[in-house]
Amino acid sequence: MDLQKIIPYKKMSLKELLVPENKLMALIAVVLTTLFLIGVAIYLVHGHHAYAVTREHPWGLLIAMYIFFVVSSTGLCIVGSFGDVFGFKDYMVVSKRAIFGSIITILSGFAVIAFEIGHPVTMMIYNVLSPGLTSAIWWMGTLYGLYLTFMIIEFIFLMRNDMARAKTFGLIGLLVGLAAHSNLGGVFGFLNARVVSNGVFYPTYFILTAFITGIYLIFIMYGYKYRGKPFPDDVAKALTNFMKIQGLLLAILMFFETWKMLTGVYGGMPERADTILHILHTKSFWLGEVLCGMVIPFLLILKSKGTAIKQMVWASVIGMVGIFYMRYDLVHDTQLFPMQTLKIREYQLPPSFVDYFPSAAELMIGFGAIGICMILYFIGTKLFDLDHMPEHH
Amino acid sequence: MARYGMALDYKNCINCKACEVACKEENGVLLGADKHRIWVGVKEIEGEYPLLSIASNTFYPSQCQHCDNAPCEEVCPTHATHYDENGVVRVDPDKCILCSYCMNACPYDARYVDDRTMTVDKCNFCSDTRLARGETTTACQATCPTKVRIFGDLDDPNSEISQVLREREHFSLKPHLGTKPKLFYLM
Helix, strand or coil: CCHHHHCCCCCCCHHHHHCCCCHHHHHHHHHHHHHHHHHHHHHHHHHHHHCCCCCCCCCCHHHHHHHHHHHHHHHHHHHHHHHHCCCCHHHHHHHHHHHHHHHHHHHHHHHHHCCCCCCHHHHHHHHHHCCCCCCHHHHHHHHHHHHHHHHHHHHHHHHCCCHHHHHHHHHHHHHHHHHHHHHHHHHHHCCCCCCCCCCCHHHHHHHHHHHHHHHHHHHHHHHHHCCCCCCCHHHHHHHHHHHHHHHHHHHHHHHHHHHHHHHHHHHHCCCHHHHHHHHHCCHHHHHHHHHHHHHHHHHHHHHHCCCCHHHHHHHHHHHHHHHHHHHHHHHHHHCCCCCCCCECCCCCCCCCCCCCCCCHHHHHHHHHHHHHHHHHHHHHHHHCCCCCCCCCC | CCCEEEEECHHHCCCCCHHHHHHHHHHCCCCCCCCCCEEEEEECCECCCCCCEHHHCEEEEEECCCCCCCHHHHHCCCCCEEECCCCCEEECCCCCCCCCHHHHHCCCCCCEEECCCCEEECCCCCCCCCCCCCCCCCHHHHHCCCCCEEEEECCCCCCHHHHHHHHCCEECCCHHHCCCCCEEEEC
C-alpha cells in the first residue's frame, strides 16, 4: 500500500525528519514529553492514588487539560473552516495548518484523558455495548471520536487539494465538533447539584472560548513560523481579520463573564453566591482568566485597532495562559462547594470550600502532553505542505 | 418486586456509629475508610455559653438516598449505575470506567472510590449480602440500638415504613433538586 497515494507527504529519511528546526523548541518538547512519560509510569505503578483527586474533588488537572486540548481543537476547526468550508478566500491560507492543528490537539487531549479515566478499555467496550444515552459524557466522547475521524478525512482531502470533498467532510466535522464541544459544556451544565455550573452558560461559553482559543493558536503557529521575519501578505491579511474578530469575541466573553458573576452574586442565594464570591477573591480568576485570558490581548487589539499582528503573537501566548486558567478554574469552581455540609467527627471542623492542588504525576501528565502536541506539530510541518492552497477550486 | 426505602427517626440517633461498624462488617468496607456507604452528620450546638441552643445539636445519619430520579444514574456513560428490580440504585463494577461523573452529580456526596476495585461504590441497602440471603433488614438497621432506621417496601401499604410515613411528618434532603430520594427523615 502506497501511503503517498492516500495522503501526499514529503518523502524524507528518518534522520531528516528528526533533525530539529529549532533546537530550543525541540528541547522543550522533548523535556515535556519525557515528563509526560514519567507521569504515566507513576500512574501505571500507583493508579489513581498518584493523583491528588479526592472524593469531594474527583476531577482535577487532567480533566482541565483534556478540556484545554479539546477546546483548542474545536477552536482550530472553527478557524480552519472559515476558508475551506465557508469559502472565505481571505482565510483560505490558514485552513490546512488549522485543521492539522485541530487533529494534533485532540490527539494530545485523548492522551491525557486516557490516563484520567480509570478503565479506558472498559470504556471502549461498554460505550458501545451499554451506551448511557442520557449521559453528556457518552455523547461528548462518542461525538469527539467521530469528529476526529472527520477531521482526518478532511485533512487528507485538503492535502490532495480536493477542495470539494474537503468542504463536505469539513462541514460535517465542524458540526459534529460543535455538538461534541457543547456536550462537554453540558457535562458541567447538567450538574443540577452544582449550582455554579448548572445551566446554559457552559455549553455556549465553551463554543465562544473555543473560537477565541483557535484564534490565539493560529497566531502562535504563524508567529513561530515567521519568527524574526514579516508575515507574507496573504497570512497578514488573514491574521489582521482574525485579530479584529478576536476583539469582538473577547468583548462578548467579558460581557458574558460579567453577567455570570453578577447573576451569581445577586440576591445572595445560598451556595451559589458564596461560591461566586469565593471565586471573585481568587488570583487565578483575576490574574489568570481576566488579565491574561481577556484584558491584555483585548487592550492590544483596541490600542492597535487590530493591526499589531506581530505583538498579537505574544499576546496570544499570554492569552493561552489565560485559557488554561479558564479550564482549570471551571473544573475546580464546579467542585468548590462541599456536598456534605455537616461535619462527621466530634472534633472535626465544619466542611469549608474544597481544596485541591495537582500532584506531581498530574502536573507531569497534564503539562507534559503539551510536549506531545509540539512534537506532533513539528513532525507534521515537516511532512506536510500546510501553506499552499490550490488557485482554483 | 419491591421499592425499597428507609425512614430515619433521626432525633433518636446518639451518634454511636454502630451502623458504620455493622455496614463495614457486613459489606466488606475497608477498615478506617471514612464516610464509605454510611455516615452520621453532626450539626453543632449553636450559640455561646450559657445561651446554648440544645435543640440545634442534632445527628443526621445518612447514606445513598436511592433516589427514584437519581442524577448519578442519568449521567453514567456506560449504565454501570442502574436501578435494580427493587428500585435500589446499584453500581456494576464490571461496567464502571471511573470517570467520576456520578461522584460530581450526586447532590448527597454518597459515592466513593473503592480502593480495591478502583470503581465507584456506594450503599446498596445490603442487596449483595443480607437481602441476597433472604433477610429483610439492612445491617445498619439491625444493629441500631435506638431503632433509628426502618427499612422496607414503599409499595407495600402494610409495611412498617409505609405505615410510619403515613402517620408521621417527614422530610427529604434537597427535595428541590427533584431527585425523589427514598430516605425519609421523620420529624
